[in-house]
Amino acid sequence: MASGRRDDQLLVAVQALYLDIARWAAEEPARWGPWAAPRPIKEAEVSNRKRVKRRKARMYRRTRERLPVLETFVRAAADHHGQQSARFQALLAVPPGATFTVSDAVFVRTKNATTAAARDEQGTLRHFGQAEHRAFWAWAAVEFLRHTGARIEEMLEISHHAMNRLPTTGEIVPLLQIAPSKTDQERVVLVSPELADVQATIVRRVRDPRTGAIPLLSAYDYEERVWNPPSPLLFRWDRGGERSRMSGEFIRSALGEILAFIGLTDFTGQPLVFAPHDFRRLFITDAIRSGLPPHIAQVIAGHANINTTMGYNAIYPDETIEAHRAFIARRRSPRPAEEYRTPTDAEWEDFLGHFERRKLSVGTCARAYGTACVHEHACVRCSFLRPDPAQRGRLVELRDNLVDRITEAEGEGWLGEIEGFRVSLAGAQSKIIQIDTSSPSGPVNLGLPQRKHP
Structure with a gap:
């Protein structure tokens, strides 16, 4: 893949050289005229259209491969955290230097009481506290991303103050406020009961046990290159006593540990890696497949253009999508264009009202x-x-x-x-x-x- 990109860049550079020589020959014929020649590279060879199509095809294939095993990966994240938590609790239940057993595996806790670590039967040091910490945040990231379809930078900026409730009732349906990120546009999405449980679990973990409040934390925005004001961020970690915002590299590494735990592979036998952005594609694909109107999915995902939303929808092959769009274009006159616009306040209220009437x-x-x-x-x-x-x-x-x-x-x-x-x-x-x-x-x-x- 990298070799193909280098070849494309080389063709663009050669084409640019021939165009420069032709322009210089027009300005200085005596000097550059003998070197001027038609460019040997065709326009189609340096066109970006093919690369874009290939990238979309890879994205669609990646989504289709991961959608059937999404629930398996989610269960693996919960099981992985449960295993690490059981080991960590077993370690804390014994005094330093004592021997304990977890799932027929024998460990000896280190004599340092401040270190949550133990050695296995081979003498390898295992940091159970760090392992439980990484497994928990991997599980929390998987649950949050798959229930919201948020970008990873949006997830890392979620704060405790971002959790609100439905304005019509104030009690029934909680709402999640997502701060501006890629499109510089703030949006609000519904919080399902499953996501509410995940958020409550995260809040219990990061809350200060003495005050009951979430400590404020200043985080550096690498995109805007500024320090954000202190806020009660949920995705945080403690590095040697210093609280800091969690990084995207940490989340990706923790997701890799889940993959190593379950051993998922694709049809070629290679590890079926789940990246944070995969959950966004899976969320949009599953939402539209379940009957959610595309213009509602556009608002929930925070896309400025509905074509971007449909690009994430990896349900049908490209030929089917293009045929469907041609069919829609032929019916533009009898079919109103309201289906492809931003939903009105009345439509959005009707969408939110559906969740209010679900309580029985x-x-x-x-x-x-x-x-x-x-x-x-x-x-x-x-x-x-x-x-x-x-x-x-x-x-x-x-x-x-x-x-x-x-x-x-x-x-x-x-x-x-x-x-x-x-x-x-x-x-x-x-x-x-x-x-x-x-x-x-x-x-x-x-x-x-x-x-x-x-």
């Missing part, structure tokens, strides 16, 4: 934006209902009531109602099982994943 008495409706209710609001039967653990008692009462109604219907011979009651009963029982499975009353031993070797 026994949980939350996960129905996608712009889709109708397929069960006519019979929520207990619907697979989109995400039950609230606090409403388990209400679901138990509903289940018992359905059992009594089935008994009454069988006694009265109401055969037409029995089947409907049984469907509702099966739905109520499945929701109760879902709550019990996702919210266990006691500790559950999940075990440790086995590392796969390529």
Whole structure:
């Protein structure tokens, strides 16, 4: 790849030399006229169009390779942090110099009580504190990037004050304020329940245990070459007692440790590397594939041009996209151009209002934006209902009531109602099982994943 770029640069330099000689020959014919000659390089050979197409094709292929294994990589990030956290907690539970065992591996803690390190059976020193720290921030970065589609520089500038709530209610849907970065335009995106849990976990980790507040931190902006005012940045680390903003190199290195932990490979057998910007492409691709209008995705991603958003959408081959655009161009007259404009305040309020109406008495409706209710609001039967653990008692009462109604219907011979009651009963029982499975009353031993070797 690098050799191809060098060849292109050489062709451009040779073409420029011939053009310069031709211009000099026009100014000084006696001196430069004998050296003037038609340039031997065609315009198509130095055109940037082919390189742009090849780069887009590589980007599309990269996104298509990583989208099917995204959930696997996310689970690996959580498992990797769980393993490192278990080792770190086991180390802290023993005094300096003591021996402890984690997953059939024997370690001896160092005698220095201030160092969270231990030696394995081969005598290799393992810094469990640093390993847990890196694994946690790798997991936090993966969750934040995949739920927001933000750029890495935007993620590193997220502060505690950037977390707001929906202006219409102030309580139901939290919003995330993303500071200007590439396009110098501030934007606000919705915070899903999963992202809210991740942010709360990060806040608990960086909060000062004495004051309960997040310490202010000044960070240097390498793009603007200025020092930003002190703010409660979330992505930070402690380097030898000095607090500083986390760097992009640290995040990329931590993501590489997740890849080494799970051992993902592509079809050629090479490691399937996940870069921070891959999660942005995957977020936009999955959003449009799930039915989100492209002009809404443009606002969420912070793109100034919708063509940039569609360039990140790696669902169809290039030929299909071009054919679809030609089809749209032919229908410009009967089809209004409002689909390709910035959404109005009313459209944006309707989009936000959908998330306000998802709150139900026994949980939350996960129905996608712009889709109708397929069960006519019979929520207990619907697979989109995400039950609230606090409403388990209400679901138990509903289940018992359905059992009594089935008994009454069988006694009265109401055969037409029995089947409907049984469907509702099966739905109520499945929701109760879902709550019990996702919210266990006691500790559950999940075990440790086995590392796969390529």
